[in-house]
Amino acid sequence: MTSPLNPELKRRTLVQATMMTGAALTASGAAQAAAPAEANAVRQPVKHGAVGSSLSRADGAVKVKGTARYAIEQPLARMAYGVLVQSTIPAGRIRAIDTAATRASPGVLAVYTHESGFRINRPKRDLEGGAATEVFVPLQDNLVRWNGQHIAIVVAESFEQATEAAALVTVAYEASEALLHPTDSRAHPQPMDAIKAEWGDAAAAFASAPVKVEGVYTTPREYNVPMEPHACVAAWEGDRLTVWEPSQWVGGARQVISEWMGLDIEKVRVVSPYVGGGFGSKIAPHPHVSLACIAARELGRPVKVSLTRPQTFTGLGGRPRTHQRLALGATRDGQLVSIVHEGWNETAIDDTHVEPTNSVTTLMYATPNLSSRHSIIPVNTVNPSWLRAPGENPSTYALETAMDELAHTLGMDPVALRLKNWADQDPKAKIPWTTRQLREAYAAGAEAFGWSRRNPAPRSMREGRELIGWGMAAGTYPVWRQPGEAKIILHADGRVEVHSGGVDIGTGTYTILAQAAAEVLGVPVERVSVSLGDTDLPRAPVAGGSQLANILMGAVHTAAVATRTELLNLAASDPKSPLRSARVNDLVLENGQIRPSRRPTGGVAIADLLKAVERERLEVHRDTFPTGATEAQRNAGNRSFTLMQPATASGGSAHAWSAQFVEVRVDEDFGTVRVKRMVAAFDSGLVFNPKLARSQWIGGMIMGIGQALLEEGLIDPRDGRVVNANLADYAVAVNADVPEIQTISVGIPDLQATPRGGKAVGELGIVGVAAAISNAVFHATGKRIRDLPITIEKLVGA
């Protein structure tokens, strides 16, 4: 087996996995071998604050009091404000850019354009062993590649002055012909052979299948739109640069920034203690951050740069448009005999983003014949990027809608059809699942929803003028993993600190890491404080791909166990210890006390032991890397995607699973669709904190309501402008769109998947939701809309 830290990367496997999450990977799963022996403890009854308990959010108080400081809320002296200017044509050259009026405007400190001549280096992309999600660097030439590309930055004493002055920049363009839609006859699809899948003879099997369904399924441009716009503060101190950047990954941001600036990475610090939502859009810093760094360097002052909300639609990309042709062939009793799939997504004209539309097509069901291909099609757009469950989301949308069509054609219950085509093992990798509680999810979801009372005929259920539709779909998300680090500090005043550079993007990392430490150290969880989101803290991988909780829970657990061992050794061996006469094997750590195991009393509190042995603190740094891992290897996990191991790395195929059940009401006269209730059962393995996991699950489901019914980036066919680049016209779900939601956990600890037995949570919540809603709309109306979002005009016109 190849060492995961010295991998001989197989190009095909590498590309394949990168397609899945933009991650390169190693060829082996050995780094996961360090599963802590104590992991079985999770099966015991859950105490307050322990792993598995529904503790309230540790960062709750600061967030409800408004005292949590987000990136651009750093109060720095002499702050200057940068405002960006974006292109208004989709393709061509800047012939002239007139900044005279801008420079003369009150308060203006500087204007930078491509004529300023500042070099910003091209960063290394994920596939190249870097952390960047786009190669584009602004102001390096006069080329316009998309409408809304950054072409200038104006810096002034105040935000108001910079905003006014930016509006005074005038640009003369030499437009060239733009390629705006992937279906344009001039477009050139690029086949992604690395994620092609073929077995059996899919075409022949489909041709001779007794029952067939076939359709084209499309999704529009969708945007992450976290509530906190993409914004940062850059400040230099000599040749050292600090960037307060809302980041899902400070290590990756540091890598990209150091490459942009040509700066030794040790001189860059990135700070991101709180992030106002990311959903994939804050994995790597986007080009405006480089301009903040340049402006701050040139002016010798801290510079704050925020994209306006409209600029966030073109200053970075969301999910690309996707298109899938999917054909299912089956026997008359519902056994799949063939899946034929062909998909594409759009990408930037000179950059690459892959949204693998077949990641679930090849995974969910057993079929003797399958053929699946995916292409990317360059158009004049900002490079698209990752949005919650990239790949799995559109892939599941098409597959699970098609399965509903097949169930309807066969006259078979949709759940029964899925069980009929149950895959006993990973159909593509041909290895067993680690755990797959999907049957349990179907059963629990159906029971809670009341699925057995469904009349399968479309338009058969109604209340007054409202047609009632019940739909369901399955969902899945892979388990990504890699080694991680953590530090625990015990203080003589009784405080316990947990340190990690990993970021809490609202997922609950602050809370669950405190739980992990408290459980092992036997201290009240309220005494544990967790510090996150700073490159000065122990290295951590990206909070993306639903991997970070599992990685850091493993690392903190390992560090906590080592801390306990050191404490007990100290108690038994230090000449000043009150327990020095005890043997270390006879000591236990319980309720914050070290005591002989056979004596319920006579213990010494951790803080008292430290005082007795005259230690102010005990600091323990541990990790889940294989023994002998080098600094370079540890840095790789922190600064690149190269250590991310795919779902199949442990010899089993590790995925989280879900079953979504939805009731919609459709107004017969107006075609308005309302989601009335939602029930979902999730197999996310061991759930570290059910209260916070539920928040992530329902968050995904609600984003799924938006995807199914509301969200669509509208592109002007004349000039490629995003017409609805704001939060009123790009509609996301609001409170009144959202019904009661019931979530059920059916997972069991999966120790083959991760050290503590957790699987994916956050990304999983959205997968399958759009299909379940679409299937419910069909059940209500008899109309099958295969183009998201399902809007009134499509329903009325269908």
Add this chain to the structure above:
Amino acid sequence: MATQRAVRLRINGRDHDLTLDSRVTLLDALREYAGLPGSKKGCDQGQCGACTVHVGGQRVLGCLTLAMQAEGREITTIEGLAAPDGTLHAVQAAFVEHDAFQCGYCTPGQIMSAVACIHEGHAGSDDEIREYMSGNICRCGAYPHIVAAVRDAAARLGKGTSL
């Protein structure tokens, strides 16, 4: 052309003497000049509700209000909601208890809206809460928990509670 002017803003019971460009919004006055960044900028064009504060006892959008317009009026922000001893307002406590947020960025606006929603007498049912809380977008999707928190806090506070 913008003019600079001295302005006294009464925020959370305290006077702040600021010199502001006449174009500065109440939101930017709070965040950039008064050292109170608890109110959030999500869109800066009145579409998301993250900047919701109370002016003269009513919820307003800080990004669509010029700072000058709030002169001489009582401004309450998220930083002024808890009791002086730090005890959380019932709505703040209910948001923590019901996990009515994830990333926390929309939360100050949600809470300020929720306090007003209860005060306005619009927390009578879950559907009413959903409707009157729909000016505040939460992209993390905490809505069901926000409804639960508002319902719970409204019950604790009783109708017509003062702001």
